[in-house]
Amino acid sequence: MSVTGGRPARARRGPPGPGYKWVALSNTTVAVLLATIDGSIMLIAMPDIFRGIRLNPLVPGNSVYLLWMILGYLVVTSVLVVSLGRLGDLFGRVRMYNLGFVVYTAASLLLTLDWMTGPPGADWLIAFRILQGIGGAFLLANSVAILTDAFPADQRGLALGINNIAGISGNFIGLVVGGLLAPIDWRLVFLVSVPFGLFGTVWAYLRLRDLGVRRSEPVDWAGNVTFALGLILVMVGITGGIQPHGGHAMGWSSRRVLGEIGAGLACLAAFAAIQARSAHPMFRLALFRIRAFTFGVLSSFLSAVARGGLMFMMIIWLQGIWLPLHGYSFAVTPLWAGIYMLPLSAGFILAGPVSGYLSDRFGARLFATGGMLVAACSFLLLNRLPVDFPYPAFAGVLLLNGLAMGAFASPNRAAVMNSLPPEHRGAGAGMSSTFQNSAQVLSLGIFFSLMIAGLSATLPATMASGLAAHGVPAAIAARIAHLPPVSILFAAFLGYNPVQQLVGAQVLATLPAGGAAVLTGRSFFPQLIAAPFRSGLHEALVFAVAACSLAAVASWSRGRRPVAAAAPPEPAGPAPAPPGGRPGLDA
Numbered sequence: 001m002s003v004t005g006g007r008p009a010r011a012r013r014g015p016p017g018p019g020y021k022w023v024a025l026s027n028t029t030v031a032v033l034l035a036t037i038d039g040s041i042m043l044i045a046m047p048d049i050f051r052g053i054r055l056n057p058l059v060p061g062n063s064v065y066l067l068w069m070i071l072g073y074l075v076v077t078s079v080l081v082v083s084l085g086r087l088g089d090l091f092g093r094v095r096m097y098n099l100g101f102v103v104y105t106a107a108s109l110l111l112t113l114d115w116m117t118g119p120p121g122a123d124w125l126i127a128f129r130i131l132q133g134i135g136g137a138f139l140l141a142n143s144v145a146i147l148t149d150a151f152p153a154d155q156r157g158l159a160l161g162i163n164n165i166a167g168i169s170g171n172f173i174g175l176v177v178g179g180l181l182a183p184i185d186w187r188l189v190f191l192v193s194v195p196f197g198l199f200g201t202v203w204a205y206l207r208l209r210d211l212g213v214r215r216s217e218p219v220d221w222a223g224n225v226t227f228a229l230g231l232i233l234v235m236v237g238i239t240g241g242i243q244p245h246g247g248h249a250m251g252w253s254s255r256r257v258l259g260e261i262g263a264g265l266a267c268l269a270a271f272a273a274i275q276a277r278s279a280h281p282m283f284r285l286a287l288f289r290i291r292a293f294t295f296g297v298l299s300s301f302l303s304a305v306a307r308g309g310l311m312f313m314m315i316i317w318l319q320g321i322w323l324p325l326h327g328y329s330f331a332v333t334p335l336w337a338g339i340y341m342l343p344l345s346a347g348f349i350l351a352g353p354v355s356g357y358l359s360d361r362f363g364a365r366l367f368a369t370g371g372m373l374v375a376a377c378s379f380l381l382l383n384r385l386p387v388d389f390p391y392p393a394f395a396g397v398l399l400l401n402g403l404a405m406g407a408f409a410s411p412n413r414a415a416v417m418n419s420l421p422p423e424h425r426g427a428g429a430g431m432s433s434t435f436q437n438s439a440q441v442l443s444l445g446i447f448f449s450l451m452i453a454g455l456s457a458t459l460p461a462t463m464a465s466g467l468a469a470h471g472v473p474a475a476i477a478a479r480i481a482h483l484p485p486v487s488i489l490f491a492a493f494l495g496y497n498p499v500q501q502l503v504g505a506q507v508l509a510t511l512p513a514g515g516a517a518v519l520t521g522r523s524f525f526p527q528l529i530a531a532p533f534r535s536g537l538h539e540a541l542v543f544a545v546a547a548c549s550l551a552a553v554a555s556w557s558r559g560r561r562p563v564a565a566a567a568p569p570e571p572a573g574p575a576p577a578p579p580g581g582r583p584g585l586d587a
Helices: 020-052 060-091 093-111 118-150 153-181 193-207 221-241 255-277 285-289 291-308 310-325 333-340 342-362 365-384 391-418 422-469 474-481 485-494 499-503 505-510 513-520 524-556
Strands: none
Touching (some): 020 118, 020 310, 020 333, 060 093, 060 118, 060 422, 118 391, 153 310, 153 342, 221 255, 285 291, 285 422, 291 365, 291 391, 291 422, 310 422, 342 391, 365 391, 391 422, 391 524, 422 485, 422 524, 474 499, 505 513, 513 524
16 A cells, blocks of 8 residues: 555555565566666677668777667666656656656667668667666666565565566676577667567556555755766766777876766765755665665675676677687677677576575575675686687686676665665665666776777787788888777677778788788687787776675675664654664664
8 A cells, every 4th residue: 555645545456466476576577677688789789780870880980879879778777767766756666667668668669760871870779779768767766666565575585586687687688689680680679679568568557556655755856957967977978988089099088078077976976965955855865874775785886897897898709709710700790699698697597586585584695795706706717718718618607607696686686675664665776776777887987998908008019010910011000000999899899800991902902812811801800809808808807806806895794684674864853763773784
C-alpha cells in the first residue's frame, strides 16, 4: 500500500498475490537486460554502422562521433538516474518505470529511421541514443526499488542477484547480438529492441503494482540542475581528454578540457552545498550516514572503475591483434570477439544468483570482499598472458573474472538496498546506479589514457621502422607514424586494417608485389601494434588490480550483516536510531 502525504492511499487494483514478486522480478529483469544490452551493442556494431552511414572512422575528426555514439547513452543514464529514482519516490516508481519503457521503445524505433549519411547521419544516431538513454535511465532508476518493495528482506539477495547479473551480463550479451545482427543490417541492432520494449511496456502496465512508500514533497530543481550540469561537464571533459589536441596525443592539457572539468566540479560542489541545506534534497546525503550503504556504494564504484574499461581493452586485443593473427578476416572479427568473450558472461551468470542466495543466509561481506580479491588476481593473471595467447588460458582467466565479479555484484547490491529505509529506496538505488554508471565513463577515460600513453611511447618508432622495412618511403612512413595514436587504437577497436588507407593506393602501387601484399595482409598491422599495445595494456591492468583491491577494502569495511534501516536523519534534526545499534548494521 502506498502512502501519499502521510495518509494511506487505496491500491489501484487491489493487493498483489503471492506470485507478484516473481512478476516483478521477471519484468524488471527484462527491462534491465534490454537497457544494458543497448549500452554495449554498438561496440561491436560500430564498423557496420560507420559503413552504413558512410562515415570514415579513420579520419581523426570522426573519432568524436565514435565516442559519443558509445558514451552518450552512458552519460545520460549517469546524469538522470538519481533524479528519476527520486521522482519515483515522489510520484510512484511503477509510473516512472512504465514511462521509461515508452521512451526507450520510441527511441529504439526512431534510431532505425536514420536516412542520412556522413556527420548528419551520425548526429541523428547520437541524438536518439541520448533519448534511448533517458528511457533506460527511467528503467534502471526504478527497477531495483520496485524489486526491493516486492521481495521480503530474506529473499532480496537472490532476486537482486538475478536482476543485477542480468544487467551486467547484458553488457556482454550485447556484443554477440551486435555481432550477429549488424552484418545483416546495422538498423537491426536498434530494431530488435522494439518488440521487446512493446511487450515490456504492456506487461508492466497491466501487472506491476506500486508498493512503495511515497511522500508529497516538492522537486529539488536547484539540485537537479546543478547535479546534471556538473556531471555532464565532467564527462564531456573526460571524453575530450582522450582525443588528440594541439599536436599532443591526448587533450588533458587543453584549456577547454580543463575548463569543462573545473566548471563541472564547481557545479558538483554547489550541488553538495544545496543538498546540505535543502529540506527536500534530491541526493539524500543523510543516507551516507548508513555505513553499509556508504561502503557498498564505494566498493561498487571501484569495481565498476576496474571493470568498465576491461571490455574495450579485450575487444581491441581480440579484434585488432589476436583474431587477425589467427586467420580471421577483419570483416568478421567483431562477431568473433563477442563470441570469444562469452566465458566472461558465463561467469557472471553462474556466480550471481548463487552468491545472492548464499548472501541471504550468511551476509554479503564475505562474498563481496572475496569476489573483489579474486577479481584482482584475475587481472594479474591476464597481465601475465602474452599478446598472442593460447585461447584456453585466456578463456579461463575471463571465466575467473566473471565468477569473481558476479560473486561481488549480487551480495553487494542486496546489502546496499537492504540498508535503505523503504521511503528512500528509489533515491538510494539511483544514487548507487549513478556512481556505478559514472565509474564506467571514468574508467574508459582512465583506460584509454593509459593505453594511448603506452602507444605514444613506442608506436611511432615501431610503425616508422616497420613501414620502411617493406619499402614505404621514409618521409611517408614518418608522417604515418606521427598520426594520433587514438586513430590507430580506434582502428583496432573497430576491426579495421588501416594500412592500405594510410599508405595510399599510389604508394602501394610503386612497391614490390610482395611488400604491398605483406603491408595489407592480416598479420602486418596486428604484429606492428602488438608490442606498443602490450605496454599500454600492462599499465591499464595494474590500475585495475589496484581498483579491485581498494574495492575489497571498502567492501570489508561495510561491517556485519545489514538489516532494515530506519530513515536517516533529515536536515531539520536527527531521527532516533533503531533499537540495538546503528542504522544499517547489526549490533
